[in-house]
Amino acid sequence: MPTDPVLRELTARQLDAWLPGALQRSRRATLAVAGAPSDAETPEAAVRAVGAAGAGLRGRRLTVLVLADGTEELPARLGAAEAELPTEVAVHLVPGDHTRLPVALKAAGAAGAPLLTVVDWGKEGPLLNAYGREGSPSCTPAGAGGPPVEGAEGTGLSRAVLAAAASGRPAELLVVADTPVRAALTERFPLVAEVEWVPADGAPPRLVAFATGSDRGLDAFKAGLWEVAGQLGGRLRDPADPTAVPLAATTDPDPAPLGRELLAELARSGPRTVTELRRHTLTATGYRSADAVRAVTGLLDAGAARRDPEHGRLGGDVVIHAGASPSAWSGS
Structure with a gap:
């Protein structure tokens, strides 16, 4: 070899x-x-x-x-x-x-x-x-x-x-x-x-x-x-999804696919902290933890997720809940 x-x-x-x-x-x-x-x-x-x-x-x-x-x-x-x-x-x-x-x-x-x-x-x-x-x-x-x-x-x-x-x-x-x-x-x-x-x-x-x-x-x-x-x-x-389009390792990847995956994780497991969503991103997807923060921010901005507490820095202990309308997240 x-x-x-x-x-x-x-x-x-x-x-x-x-x-x-x-x-x-x-x-x-x-x-x-x-x-x-x-x-x-x-x-x-x-x-x-x-x-x-x-x-x-x-x-x-x-x-x-x-x-x-x-x-x-x-x-x-x-x-x-x-x-x-x-x-x-x-x-x-x-x-x-x-x-x-x-x-x-x-x-x-x-x-x-x-x-x-x-x-x-x-x-x-x-x-x-x-x-x-x-x-x-x-x-x-x-x-x-x-x-x-x-x-x-x-x-x-x-x-x-x-x-x-x-x-x-x-x-x-x-x-x-x-x-x-x-x-x-x-x-x-x-x-x-x-x-x-x-x-x-x-x-x-x-x-x-x-x-x-x-x-x-x-x-x-x-x-x-x-x-x-x-x-x-x-x-x-992701080896579990061989039909997926391979992810290009760019400096600014599209957050939409990861956002959909994080919404699916919230639906499966219930509310998760930002730290837990970052860990899920690292272990279950091809993305980096920094990409998780960008994707969560996009979900919040689109109304597809909500946070607790509602205001302040998006730190690791902030809890993320799936929003009432997950279809709001389509990426840009």
């Missing part, structure tokens, strides 16, 4: 957002990167992004684990990148794919400290191979990686791999895949976003997912995703 530029660029941006907070929270942290076979660029980009952190690493310890197979040039490229790193960073190349994560993370002592894991699942996604079609556990792990569902092709993602990726305090997981991963990730992480990436060149879409326990981390992921989409010309779509 060739290098995935989406994963490469997202990894660098997520590191920029994750690393300062991780090193402020703890004196040690771990980054684990398991790219696709023959992908040397994503691990190298991750190591170079670590080096850009510079002075923030003083007095801290960062372990970088690179799980890879099938590329002869990777050791030399990693060695050149590692030579520019401060002594506080240790880079370890581990032969194998993501199924080796439990062993590698245990050996590195990653549990209990900040952990960011970056993985390309490839075509053998966890729902089909380790969780069944509905995402419910359908096998008992054995060994480091755990077995796939009986009769399924490929090795997939085991519960042991997910448990290892979730062992950090806190833990975050960035994934690109060819099959849905949300149902598997929600077993271990409270906040999960999954977006379909539609390439500009007509190549088959891929799924990009991020799992975390932090609203701030989720916000940073979406901001980085939009930056990469703008840079590479990709478009974003």
Whole structure:
């Protein structure tokens, strides 16, 4: 599988957002990167992004684990990148794919400290191979990686791999895949976003997912995703609605589709705070949290929703109710 530029660029941006907070929270942290076979660029980009952190690493310890197979040039490229790193960073190349994560993370002592894991699942996604079609556990792990569902092709993602990726305090997981991963990730992480990436060149879409326990981390992921989409010309779509028109990552997206989705959420779940609607936007749509505020403002202006309290700043604790006339919201 060739290098995935989406994963490469997202990894660098997520590191920029994750690393300062991780090193402020703890004196040690771990980054684990398991790219696709023959992908040397994503691990190298991750190591170079670590080096850009510079002075923030003083007095801290960062372990970088690179799980890879099938590329002869990777050791030399990693060695050149590692030579520019401060002594506080240790880079370890581990032969194998993501199924080796439990062993590698245990050996590195990653549990209990900040952990960011970056993985390309490839075509053998966890729902089909380790969780069944509905995402419910359908096998008992054995060994480091755990077995796939009986009769399924490929090795997939085991519960042991997910448990290892979730062992950090806190833990975050960035994934690109060819099959849905949300149902598997929600077993271990409270906040999960999954977006379909539609390439500009007509190549088959891929799924990009991020799992975390932090609203701030989720916000940073979406901001980085939009930056990469703008840079590479990709478009974003809700995997649950493959017939929808892909969303262009512009600086000023049309708020109408998101406004309709937020009205539907209010109808399903009842009144929600602005914070809850922003979280719903991050986890259930391709939009960013800032887009949610714009969409809610549009709903209020159109009379399709009302707020409590009625006046003042539209802060996170303001409660939004569906208005008497949802059809008033048509966008502009």
